[in-house]
Amino acid sequence: MSTIRGSGPYAQELMREGKFRHVWRVVGDVSNVSIFDVDTHAELHDILQNLPLFPYMDVKVTPLAEHPRPAGDVRLRVLTAAVN
Amino acid sequence: MSTIRGSGPYAQELMREGKFRHVWRVVGDVSNVSIFDVDTHAELHDILQNLPLFPYMDVKVTPLAEHPRPAGDVRLRVLTAAVN
Amino acid sequence: MSTIRGSGPYAQELMREGKFRHVWRVVGDVSNVSIFDVDTHAELHDILQNLPLFPYMDVKVTPLAEHPRPAGDVRLRVLTAAVN
Amino acid sequence: MSTIRGSGPYAQELMREGKFRHVWRVVGDVSNVSIFDVDTHAELHDILQNLPLFPYMDVKVTPLAEHPRPAGDVRLRVLTAAVN
Amino acid sequence: MSTIRGSGPYAQELMREGKFRHVWRVVGDVSNVSIFDVDTHAELHDILQNLPLFPYMDVKVTPLAEHPRPAGDVRLRVLTAAVN
Amino acid sequence: MSTIRGSGPYAQELMREGKFRHVWRVVGDVSNVSIFDVDTHAELHDILQNLPLFPYMDVKVTPLAEHPRPAGDVRLRVLTAAVN
Amino acid sequence: MSTIRGSGPYAQELMREGKFRHVWRVVGDVSNVSIFDVDTHAELHDILQNLPLFPYMDVKVTPLAEHPRPAGDVRLRVLTAAVN
Amino acid sequence: MSTIRGSGPYAQELMREGKFRHVWRVVGDVSNVSIFDVDTHAELHDILQNLPLFPYMDVKVTPLAEHPRPAGDVRLRVLTAAVN
Amino acid sequence: MSTIRGSGPYAQELMREGKFRHVWRVVGDVSNVSIFDVDTHAELHDILQNLPLFPYMDVKVTPLAEHPRPAGDVRLRVLTAAVN
Amino acid sequence: MSTIRGSGPYAQELMREGKFRHVWRVVGDVSNVSIFDVDTHAELHDILQNLPLFPYMDVKVTPLAEHPRPAGDVRLRVLTAAVN
Numbered sequence: 024m025s026t027i028r029g030s031g032p033y034a035q036e037l038m039r040e041g042k043f044r045h046v047w048r049v050v051g052d053v054s055n056v057s058i059f060d061v062d063t064h065a066e067l068h069d070i071l072q073n074l075p076l077f078p079y080m081d082v083k084v085t086p087l088a089e090h091p092r093p094a095g096d097v098r099l100r101v102l103t104a105a106v107n
Numbered sequence: 108m109s110t111i112r113g114s115g116p117y118a119q120e121l122m123r124e125g126k127f128r129h130v131w132r133v134v135g136d137v138s139n140v141s142i143f144d145v146d147t148h149a150e151l152h153d154i155l156q157n158l159p160l161f162p163y164m165d166v167k168v169t170p171l172a173e174h175p176r177p178a179g180d181v182r183l184r185v186l187t188a189a190v191n
Numbered sequence: 192m193s194t195i196r197g198s199g200p201y202a203q204e205l206m207r208e209g210k211f212r213h214v215w216r217v218v219g220d221v222s223n224v225s226i227f228d229v230d231t232h233a234e235l236h237d238i239l240q241n242l243p244l245f246p247y248m249d250v251k252v253t254p255l256a257e258h259p260r261p262a263g264d265v266r267l268r269v270l271t272a273a274v275n
Numbered sequence: 276m277s278t279i280r281g282s283g284p285y286a287q288e289l290m291r292e293g294k295f296r297h298v299w300r301v302v303g304d305v306s307n308v309s310i311f312d313v314d315t316h317a318e319l320h321d322i323l324q325n326l327p328l329f330p331y332m333d334v335k336v337t338p339l340a341e342h343p344r345p346a347g348d349v350r351l352r353v354l355t356a357a358v359n
Numbered sequence: 360m361s362t363i364r365g366s367g368p369y370a371q372e373l374m375r376e377g378k379f380r381h382v383w384r385v386v387g388d389v390s391n392v393s394i395f396d397v398d399t400h401a402e403l404h405d406i407l408q409n410l411p412l413f414p415y416m417d418v419k420v421t422p423l424a425e426h427p428r429p430a431g432d433v434r435l436r437v438l439t440a441a442v443n
Numbered sequence: 444m445s446t447i448r449g450s451g452p453y454a455q456e457l458m459r460e461g462k463f464r465h466v467w468r469v470v471g472d473v474s475n476v477s478i479f480d481v482d483t484h485a486e487l488h489d490i491l492q493n494l495p496l497f498p499y500m501d502v503k504v505t506p507l508a509e510h511p512r513p514a515g516d517v518r519l520r521v522l523t524a525a526v527n
Numbered sequence: 528m529s530t531i532r533g534s535g536p537y538a539q540e541l542m543r544e545g546k547f548r549h550v551w552r553v554v555g556d557v558s559n560v561s562i563f564d565v566d567t568h569a570e571l572h573d574i575l576q577n578l579p580l581f582p583y584m585d586v587k588v589t590p591l592a593e594h595p596r597p598a599g600d601v602r603l604r605v606l607t608a609a610v611n
Numbered sequence: 612m613s614t615i616r617g618s619g620p621y622a623q624e625l626m627r628e629g630k631f632r633h634v635w636r637v638v639g640d641v642s643n644v645s646i647f648d649v650d651t652h653a654e655l656h657d658i659l660q661n662l663p664l665f666p667y668m669d670v671k672v673t674p675l676a677e678h679p680r681p682a683g684d685v686r687l688r689v690l691t692a693a694v695n
Numbered sequence: 696m697s698t699i700r701g702s703g704p705y706a707q708e709l710m711r712e713g714k715f716r717h718v719w720r721v722v723g724d725v726s727n728v729s730i731f732d733v734d735t736h737a738e739l740h741d742i743l744q745n746l747p748l749f750p751y752m753d754v755k756v757t758p759l760a761e762h763p764r765p766a767g768d769v770r771l772r773v774l775t776a777a778v779n
Numbered sequence: 780m781s782t783i784r785g786s787g788p789y790a791q792e793l794m795r796e797g798k799f800r801h802v803w804r805v806v807g808d809v810s811n812v813s814i815f816d817v818d819t820h821a822e823l824h825d826i827l828q829n830l831p832l833f834p835y836m837d838v839k840v841t842p843l844a845e846h847p848r849p850a851g852d853v854r855l856r857v858l859t860a861a862v863n
Contacts, residue, residue, distance in 0.1 A: 050672050064172040088149040088152045088722050131226075135320060142215075168723040172215065231340070239386075252387040256316040300423065300426050301423060304502060304504075308421070338386040399508070403506075420556075422487075423484060470592050470824045472840075476589070506555075510551055568843060569844040571639065571842075575639045588638050635814075635844065636844050675736065754808060
């Protein structure tokens with residue numbers, strides 16, 4: 024199951040807004056590693072809940088934070104990796 | 108190990124600021140269930156990293172969000188349960 | 192599955208009685224973290240068993256106790272976090 | 276490690292008071308299955324924390340309740356199995 | 360699923376015979392902790408297999424032995440906790 | 444660690460008495476699969492506890508019973524596989 | 528599920544040939560511990576695959592070897608415990 | 612389920628091309644250990660996704676690299692063991 | 696332990712070369728989520744093995760591939776997330 | 780820990796004899812995937828036990844068999860993957 028394929032326009036809008044920053048597929052598996060950059064946990068929950076395939080997804084959220092050293096100009100506030 | 112006992116004044120200050128909302132001890136175990144209410148993941152990481160016993164703690168963060176129904180007047184932005 | 196949504200009036204009554212103290216949703220997941228404050232284990236079991244969605248819930252009860260330090264005036268007797 | 280052997284008089288007192296109801300050893304293992312009958316979670320935590328070997332024990336508490344059918348005259352309030 | 364409820368008379372007979380010594384319900388869960396006192400493993404297997412709900416039960420047997428210290432007059436031979 | 448090597452005479456005596464029925468080594472691992480045939484759980488616990496290396500062993504006991512079909516003349520009462 | 532019951536004649540033939548050496552039932556569970564003594568892994572795989580209930584079995588093979596000490600006259604080449 | 616049997620010609624072509632280097636069956640189980648030698652992760656994902664039974668397979672990919680010592684003339688670039 | 700802090704110049708060089716694409720810290724934990732973009736598994740192994748703290752790190756490599764849909768101009772060949 | 784590096788000549792001899800067929804390193808980890816082709820489990824156990832680093836190795840043996848389809852001329856009898 025590819026949540027992105029099944030939710031094309033919605034995912035693209037999230038990417039344009041900068042809330043959906045990265046997505047990779049896990050090789051040999053029907054799952055993705057996604058990086059979201061949102062303001063609050065509630066916003067992330069709403070984004071995930073609105074995915075058309077959400078009822079069939081097994082999502083695991085790992086709370087992430089910007090790493091202070093390699094940094095640069097990125098100014099993330101709530102950064103979360105959702106593996107589904 | 109009780110992170111609160113070892114870090115009394117710091118924890119009390121966090122409680123006064125409303126960032127450290129709840130703490131319960133897990134019965135029969137040397138661990139706590141803590142509820143933090145912070146603006147960003149980075150802020151939570153700094154709070155935890157500043158605990159005197161952090162190097163000896165095994166922290167597991169579960170991202171939480173306000174539940175929309177029983178609601179009321181609480182206006183949380185980033186709510187996170189840190190079990191240590 | 193949201194046990195609260197499916198059992199609105201019952202949950203609200205438990206909240207008014209002070210037996211159902213807190214509830215948060217786990218981000219990206221169809222589960223909640225709930226804090227109950229009851230007199231006995233039997234009472235907690237009855238409360239959970241009366242939830243309309245109980246037969247479909249996977250409940251994990253973690254026995255909690257009031258933390259002696261940050262305390263204040265809270266006077267809990269049996270405090271239990273039921274994650275469902 | 277046998278928590279009972281290392282804490283003889285204390286355990287016997289708890290048994291006389293009816294708070295420490297049963298204890299069995301797990302065959303081939305240095306652990307016990309113990310049944311406690313206490314009023315609150317805090318009381319159980321204090322009992323366990325006062326065991327001389329508590330710092331070296333790995334305790335897992337399973338919250339139990341009286342079973343309504345086979346019943347009889349037992350009138351337990353908070354019944355908890357602490358495996359250590 | 361309550362194996363006891365579904366097998367009332369059979370369980371009561373086992374209790375009268377002293378083979379089924381204790382039963383507690385696990386709070387928030389449809390499972391029990393049961394203590395059997397039987398002569399052989401084969402006898403325990405027959406008892407469990409005769410439970411009407413056995414085909415639907417997930418039984419985990421933990422071999423127990425009488426604890427030598429708190430002891431008294433109990434004279435158990437094969438004591439087994441079957442959690443179902 | 445080989446419990447047998449470190450406890451030669453004791454293991455041989457148990458084998459002569461018919462209490463220690465079989466032993467195999469797990470390939471590539473420092474552990475054995477042992478089959479004991481004893482009268483009670485307490486007897487098995489004593490046997491294991493008397494092994495010179497018991498304090499360093501991680502024993503897992505699986506309760507076994509004679510299989511009724513392929514049978515023959517074996518008349519086991521309490522048969523237990525102790526993997527250490 | 529008892530693989531032996533469902534495959535009586537086949538299992539008995541394997542026992543007569545000395546390839547199927549032991550079988551015990553796991554108490555309270557619908558599984559067996561079986562000891563096979565075969566020449567090659569391929570032979571063991573064929574034996575297991577020919578069991579009528581193989582498609583419904585969850586087999587875990589633990590590679591075993593004769594233990595050099597308690598020994599005697601047994602001359603096993605490939606000895607494998609198949610738990611199903 | 613044997614992914615190879617169900618996808619004979621496709622697997623043979625991959626073997627001729629040198630991308631599918633080895634395959635063993637896990638004894639007593641309906642799974643294989645396969646060694647693939649491909650240029651990129653994307654190529655491996657495409658190969659696996661094209662297997663007729665892919666939707667029913669549970670694939671676990673372990674990233675491997677040529678071992679520098681026993682070496683010889685093998686010149687692998689991306690070597691991956693896919694257990695399905 | 697922060698592998699990046701302990702290996703500043705080396706990590707920065709890998710970032711300039713485009714081999715070390717992203718790094719986030721896991722909140723409340725002394726671990727990072729890192730995204731590497733390398734040509735071969737051997738190259739990734741060398742990079743990780745050269746980290747000054749490698750002997751003390753517990754690395755888990757998840758093989759990733761570019762997701763075909765949200766695409767763009769990224770042209771990754773071997774993309775691997777190393778969590779340490 | 781690299782069992783091969785620490786046991787160079789011994790491993791090379793096993794390779795010449797055809798008993799040690801393949802070895803790959805697991806990327807980012809100090810472990811190998813090795814394929815042994817031996818006559819008996821006892822032989823494999825002896826080989827592993829003679830590795831200089833055996834006391835410090837955590838070996839997991841997965842019993843393998845030749846796959847009947849992609850076949851060819853390989854004529855393995857006991858084929859075992861030892862991951863250490």
